[in-house]
Amino acid sequence: MRKASLLALVWVLIAAILPARALEAPLPMDEAFVPAIARQDDGRLTITWSIADGYYLYRDFLAAEDDGNRPVTLQSKPGTVKDDPGFGTTEVYYQKASAWIANAPQTIRLTYQGCQDGGLCYPPTTRTIDTIAMTISKPDSGFAFAPAKDARPVERPDTGFSIAADNGETAVDRLMSGGGHALLFAGFLGFGLLLAFTPCVFPMYPIVAAMLTREGEALTAGRGFVLASAYVLALASAFGLLGIAAAWSGQNLQIVLQSPVAIGAVAALFVLLALSSFGLFHIQLPAAIGNRLKCGRQQGGSVGAAAVLGLSSAFLIGPCVTAPLAGALLYIARTGDIAVGALALFALGLGKGIPLIIMATIGGKALPRAGEWMERVRHVFGFAFLGTAVWLATPLVPERFLLLPWAVLTLAFGVYAGAFDGLRPTRGYGVLARVTAVVSLLWGSLLLVGFGLGANDPLTPLGPLKGAVGVGRTAAIQKSDFTKVSSIVALSSFLDTAAADNQPTLVYVTADWCVTCRTIERSVLTAPDVAAGLDGVRLASLDVSTLDAENGALMRSLAVVGPPTMIFFDRSTDEAPGTRLVGEITPASLADAATLVKGDAR
Amino acid sequence: MLTRRTVLTTTVATAAAVLVGGRPSFAQQLTKEEVFFDKDAPVLGNPKGDVTVVEFFDYQCPYCKKVHPTVEKVVKADGNVRLVLKDWPILGDASVFAAQAVLGAAQIGKYQPAMEALMKTKARLSHDDIEKALAGAGLSMKELTAAVNTHNAKISGLLDRNYSQALAFNFAGTPAFVIGSAIVPGVLDEEGLKNAIAKARG
Numbered sequence: 001m002r003k004a005s006l007l008a009l010v011w012v013l014i015a016a017i018l019p020a021r022a023l024e025a026p027l028p029m030d031e032a033f034v035p036a037i038a039r040q041d042d043g044r045l046t047i048t049w050s051i052a053d054g055y056y057l058y059r060d061f062l063a064a065e066d067d068g069n070r071p072v073t074l075q076s077k078p079g080t081v082k083d084d085p086g087f088g089t090t091e092v093y094y095q096k097a098s099a100w101i102a103n104a105p106q107t108i109r110l111t112y113q114g115c116q117d118g119g120l121c122y123p124p125t126t127r128t129i130d131t132i133a134m135t136i137s138k139p140d141s142g143f144a145f146a147p148a149k150d151a152r153p154v155e156r157p158d159t160g161f162s163i164a165a166d167n168g169e170t171a172v173d174r175l176m177s178g179g180g181h182a183l184l185f186a187g188f189l190g191f192g193l194l195l196a197f198t199p200c201v202f203p204m205y206p207i208v209a210a211m212l213t214r215e216g217e218a219l220t221a222g223r224g225f226v227l228a229s230a231y232v233l234a235l236a237s238a239f240g241l242l243g244i245a246a247a248w249s250g251q252n253l254q255i256v257l258q259s260p261v262a263i264g265a266v267a268a269l270f271v272l273l274a275l276s277s278f279g280l281f282h283i284q285l286p287a288a289i290g291n292r293l294k295c296g297r298q299q300g301g302s303v304g305a306a307a308v309l310g311l312s313s314a315f316l317i318g319p320c321v322t323a324p325l326a327g328a329l330l331y332i333a334r335t336g337d338i339a340v341g342a343l344a345l346f347a348l349g350l351g352k353g354i355p356l357i358i359m360a361t362i363g364g365k366a367l368p369r370a371g372e373w374m375e376r377v378r379h380v381f382g383f384a385f386l387g388t389a390v391w392l393a394t395p396l397v398p399e400r401f402l403l404l405p406w407a408v409l410t411l412a413f414g415v416y417a418g419a420f421d422g423l424r425p426t427r428g429y430g431v432l433a434r435v436t437a438v439v440s441l442l443w444g445s446l447l448l449v450g451f452g453l454g455a456n457d458p459l460t461p462l463g464p465l466k467g468a469v470g471v472g473r474t475a476a477i478q479k480s481d482f483t484k485v486s487s488i489v490a491l492s493s494f495l496d497t498a499a500a501d502n503q504p505t506l507v508y509v510t511a512d513w514c515v516t517c518r519t520i521e522r523s524v525l526t527a528p529d530v531a532a533g534l535d536g537v538r539l540a541s542l543d544v545s546t547l548d549a550e551n552g553a554l555m556r557s558l559a560v561v562g563p564p565t566m567i568f569f570d571r572s573t574d575e576a577p578g579t580r581l582v583g584e585i586t587p588a589s590l591a592d593a594a595t596l597v598k599g600d601a602r
Numbered sequence: 603m604l605t606r607r608t609v610l611t612t613t614v615a616t617a618a619a620v621l622v623g624g625r626p627s628f629a630q631q632l633t634k635e636e637v638f639f640d641k642d643a644p645v646l647g648n649p650k651g652d653v654t655v656v657e658f659f660d661y662q663c664p665y666c667k668k669v670h671p672t673v674e675k676v677v678k679a680d681g682n683v684r685l686v687l688k689d690w691p692i693l694g695d696a697s698v699f700a701a702q703a704v705l706g707a708a709q710i711g712k713y714q715p716a717m718e719a720l721m722k723t724k725a726r727l728s729h730d731d732i733e734k735a736l737a738g739a740g741l742s743m744k745e746l747t748a749a750v751n752t753h754n755a756k757i758s759g760l761l762d763r764n765y766s767q768a769l770a771f772n773f774a775g776t777p778a779f780v781i782g783s784a785i786v787p788g789v790l791d792e793e794g795l796k797n798a799i800a801k802a803r804g
Contacts, residue, residue, distance in 0.1 A: 026775070118789065
C-alpha cells in the first residue's frame with residue numbers, strides 16, 4: 001500500500017537549500033525588519049524599522065491594535081512608490097520606515113509585513129509593545145501562533161507559551177516507520193499487556209469473574225475461554241470505535257462521557273450486578289433481567305451478553321489516559337488516518353484483555369462447580385461489585401462522606417464472613433473466614449472512626465490524627481500545593497510569573513474521575529525523591545473534571561489528550577523537550593523529568 | 603442573499619470550527635503523503651509523474667506570479683513532473699478571497715483558467731479586481747459562490763492543511779517550493795528548478 005510506505009517517511013524539517021539558487025536565501029523575518037520604539041517630545045510613540053538591504057516593508061500592511069483588539073491609528077509617511085511593470089504600483093519602504101501613534105494605550109499589538117525584493121513575501125508578523133515599560137516583544141510566539149487576522153481567517157490563540165515540537169511524533173509513528181502495520185499491532189498489544197495490571201483495568205477482573213460464576217455447572221475451561229474472548233474482543237472493538245469517534249468529533253469522547261450521570265449509571269449497574277450475585281433476583285425483583293440471564297445461560301446467548309458487557313466496559317477503562325492511548329489519539333487527530341489509529345487502539349484493548357482470557361480459562365477449570373461453595377464465591381463477588389460501585393462513585397460523593405460507604409461495606413462484609421463461619425467446622429477455610437471477618441470488622445470500625453475524624457482516604461482513615469500528633473510528612477507534595485489554572489490566559493500569566501522568578505513550572509493535568517491520578521496523588525507525589533526533585537519548580541494543575549470551553553481550549557493548546565499528563569515548562573515558558581509524562585507515572589520518572597527541566601533551564 | 607462577504611464569513615466560521623474543535627496539535631512533522639498527495643489539492647503537469655513539485659503561493663505575491671510561467675514551462679518541458687499548487691494566502695483578505703474563488707472554480711472543473719487568470723494579474727488585488735479577472739476568464743461570481751458554498755468544508759480544510767504544512771516547513775513566506783525532499787524558499791530560476799527536479803529524481 002502506497003500510503004503505508006509513504007507514511008513511514010517522516011521528514012526532517014531542516015531545509016536542504018539547493019546550490020543553484022538565483023537569489024540568496026531569504027533572511028528570517030526578524031532579521032530583515034528590526035523595529036525599535038521611542039517616545040517623542042510631544043508624547044507620541046515612534047516606531048522605527050531598520051530594513052535590511054534588498055528588503056522592503058509594505059505601507060498598507062502596517063497596523064496596530066490595543067489589547068482589546070480595537071484598531072489604533074497609526075500615522076506613517078508616504079513610502080516609495082514601487083512601480084513595476086509586472087506587478088503594478090505599491091507603496092513600500094526601503095532601508096528605514098517610521099510610524100507614529102498619538103495617545104498610545106499601554107499595550108499595542110503591532111503588525112507589519114514585507115518582502116525580499118525579487119524573492120519572497122513574508123507572512124505578517126506581530127509584536128507587542130508596552131508603552132509604559134517601553135519594551136517591544138519578540139514576534140508573538142513566532143508567527144506560528146500569531147498570524148495577522150488577515151492571513152488566516154481565524155487567529156490562533158496567542159498562548160504566550162509553547163509546547164515541545166516532539167509531540168508530533170507518537171509511538172504510532174515510530175512503530176509504523178519501524179515495521180508497518182504488523183509491528184504497530186504487536187507493539188500496542190504489548191503496551192496493552194503491560195497496562196493490564198494497572199488500577200485502571202482492575203474493575204475488569206471482577207466483571208469477568210462474575211460472568212463466569214453465572215455459568216454455574218456449565219463452566220469449563222473451554223467455556224471460560226470463549227466467554228472471556230468474546231468479552232475482550234468486544235472491549236477491543238469498542239476501543240477502536242472510540243478512536244474513530246474521537247477522530248470524527250475531534251474530542252476525547254471518553255472524557256465527555258465522564259459526566260456524573262454516566263458515572264452514576266455505571267455505578268448503579270454494578271449495584272445491580274451485586275444484587276444479582278446475592279441472589280436477590282430470585283425474588284423476581286427485575287424479572288426481565290433475571291429471566292434474560294437465565295435464558296442466556298442455557299442457550300449460549302451469554303456469549304452475546306459477554307460481548308455487550310465488554311463493549312460497555314470500554315467506557316469504564318476508556319477514560320484512563322495512558323501514553324499509548326494518548327499517542328494513538330494524537331496520531332489520529334494529526335494525520336486523520338483513522339484506520340491506523342483504530343487498529344492501534346484495538347490492539348491496545350486486546351492486550352489489556354489477554355490476562356483476562358488466561359484467568360478465565362484457568363478459572364473455568366478451577367472454580368467450584370456447584371453447592372454451597374459456589375454460592376459463597378458468588379456472594380464474595382457481590383461485595384466486590386459493591387466495592388467497585390463505591391469506587392466508581394467516589395467523584396460523586398462529597399469528600400467529607402467518602403469513608404462512610406467504605407465503612408458500611410467493610411462492616412457488612414465482616415458480618416457476612418463471620419455469619420457463615422459458624423456453619424463451617426474446624427477446617428482451614430473456617431479459620432480463614434473468621435480472620436477475614438475480624439479484619440473486616442476492625443478495618444470497618446477504623447473507617448467509621450476516620451469518618452468521624454473527617455478523613456477522606458480509605459487507606460489512611462486515621463490520617464487526621466497524624467497531623468495532630470505532628471508526625472505529618474511536611475515535605476510531601478499534596479494536590480493542594482498546585483495552583484489551579486483553567487484557561488490559556490491563566491496559565492500564560494502563571495508561567496510569566498514563574499519565568500520572572502526564574503523558576504520552571506510543572507503543569508499537572510488531572511481530574512476527579514481519573515483513577516491513575518488518584519494513585520499519583522497518593523503515592524507518587526508523596527515520595528521523598530519527588531519532593532526533592534520538584535523543589536524550586538512552580539506547580540500548577542489543570543483540573544478537567546468538568547470539561548468546558550476554557551479548560552478544553554487550554555488542553556488542546558497543550559496537546560493533551562487527557563489526565564494524567566505532566567508538562568514541564570522551562571524558565572522561558574517553553575516546554576522542555578522530552579520531559580512530558582503521560583499515564584502511569586512513577587516517582588522515578590517524575591523526579592528525572594524534574595531534574596532534567598531544572599538542569600535544562602540553567 | 604449570498605455575497606462575497608457571506609462566502610468569506612461562512613468559510614471563516616467553518617475554519618474556526620475546524621481549528622477550535624479539531625486538532626490537538628498541529629503538524630510538526632509531515633508525511634510525503636500529506637504534502638504530495640493531498641486529495642483536495644489541485645494537481646497540474648503529469649499527474650502520474652515521477653517527481654512532485656509543490657508550490658506554496660499567494661495570488662498577491664509578485665514573485666509567485668513572476669515565477670509561475672517558469673514553473674509551468676519547466677514542468678511542461680519535462681513531461682514527467684506532478685505540479686501541486688498549494689494556496690497559502692498571507693497577504694490579507696483579498697488573498698484569502700482569491701484562493702477560495704479559485705478553489706471553488708476547481709470544484710466545477712475550471713481550476714486552470716481561474717488560476718491562470720489571477721496569476722496574470724499585475725498588481726495588488728482588490729475583491730473587484732479578482733472578480734474582473736475571473737469574469738475575463740469566463741467565470742461568473744455567481745457560479746463560483748455556489749461552488750464555494752457547496753464545497754465549503756473541503757476548501758476550508760485544504761486551506762487549513764496548507765497553512766499548517768507551511769508552518770511545519772517553517773517557510774519564511776511565498777513562494778516556497780518542495781521538490782522531492784528538498785525545500786526551496788523564494789523564487790527559483792529555470793536552471794535552479796531543473797536542477798532540483800533532476801536531484802529529486804536521484
